Amino acid sequence: MTDASTDTSTSAPATSTRDVRKELRRQLFRSKTFIVGMLILLFWTFNAIAPGVLATHDPTKQNPATKWVRPFFNEGFILGADRKGSDVFSRALYGAREIMIIAPSATIIGVTVGVVLGLAMGYFRGPFDDIASRFIEALMSLPVILVALLALTSLSGGRLTIILLIGFLFGPIIARTIRAAVLTERNLDYVRAAELRGERSWYIMFVEILPNVFGPIVVEFTVRLGYAVFTMAGLAFVGFGTQPGSPDWGRTIFEERLSLLSDVWWPALVPALALASLVVAINLIADAVQGLIDR
């Protein structure tokens, strides 16, 4: 077993690894949950890039005369109009952009930080690992969104700040998973062999171990992407990270939530369902990927 894995990772190179990847991809595309999730995700990605294609109105155009037009094709509004007379459907399409920029960027940063930290913790162990583990444990007793709020008291709430903030808060959580994966790899023969060859630590971590913990990294990425959307939406809902009046889903739901009480459900419910569809799609993908890699 150990011999075989040494073989694939060092001597018998790219072809076999590429075959494994290809086989994994083929199986992914046979999974129904993966395809459904992917289709929804592609739909929102498309709208984040080019919301104007499907939108019927300018999302910022307001008109008191069309306040609270009821949904389903009344007065040219597919899903009705909100309290400012703006088109609910178009705003929902434009609302995808902010979250589709912030969540993936934050996740990429989080995974990068997490992988570097996790590799170092798992490879070096010792006091560095002990101290870092303690800090991560303390940090994880707090919901990410609360720590983000704390930091936002002194930082400006721009897009870049939110991306960095969520990224760096996810990093330690991801590091824990990567560390666990590295710990099992660390004692395998190929690592010992590289150490005996006199390779430097960074070479062993990034060239030898990293490719072998690829599975957990992919799983973490998809799972964390879902949480990034969740966190960003929550922050927007309590009023951070987006400007008032922005079509962003979390922000819109917060601003339109009181209309509900007048039995006007569409301005808040449409972005709510859009948000739900995005999170569910990401989690369907994550579930499919996880099922495949864990097997």
Next chain:
Amino acid sequence: MTRYVLRRLGLTVITLFILSIVIFAVSVVLPGSVGRAILGQFASPESVANLNRDLGVDGALVPRYLKWAGGAIQGDFGDSYKFRAPVMDFLPTALFASIKLAIATLVIVLPLGIIGGTFAALRQGKASDRIITISGLTLAVTPEFVVGIILTMIFAVKLDWLPSGGSAKGSVLEQIRVLILPALTLSAVLFGYLSRMARAGAIEALAADYTRTATLKGLPRRTVLRRHVLRNSLLPTIAVTASQMSYLLGGLLVTETLFSYRGLGLLIADAARGRDVPMLMAAVFLVGALAMLMTLIADLLTAWLNPRVRLGATQ
């Protein structure tokens, strides 16, 4: 057991200490200034410096940390910027309200999640299992305010059975009516998690040798379920749930905002918007300490119920 408890308590104290450093560091050390954030970008540098001095946020870091942490140990988290009164005048009431909400949530979600998960495990692979698993997965990842909005629309607006928000005051019945919708909202997210754990636990217990023995020696199915399956699957489920408490506590933020429920979550949201740093730090510290306490209790409970730990054998 005593040694285990002492070691676990010691670790908790250390983690609490680190938590206080983390909170202080995140809210204070990051680039940016509280005075600038409060006064806005057009304020003069002098007035920003003056405000920073008034608020006591311009000195060296270590003395400031010691002052904050020293006060915190004695239950003094300083004065709120917004109310100009001690933070501790506000925290206990909010905490109490949130605890009420948390208990209401657990009363709903614990039985539902355990029954749902065990039921799904018994019908593993069948349609009802798929429905429970998929709806649980969906609920677990849907933001609380999405679920909350749908519930409000149905039960508060269309049916007009329950209030759409407000705080738990007045008679017990009135309080329960106010608590139902926010508690259901929080339950939805937790249900997915809890039922998944309960299902996994039950599947493991169902496959275990002791369950087969119990069935083969002719015990009625009900007895097998209660005495062999549930008894073994419940504990890990509850322990894992307790470790997810920080998640529930994070959910309070949006849920209480949506339902205008005056608890810790709404207090934190207001403090964050008003940049009321002492209030925010104290409330967030409280949340972290609470989550840690829950994990500690769950760990101790698990240890106590597990003879191998209780009787002092090392794992």
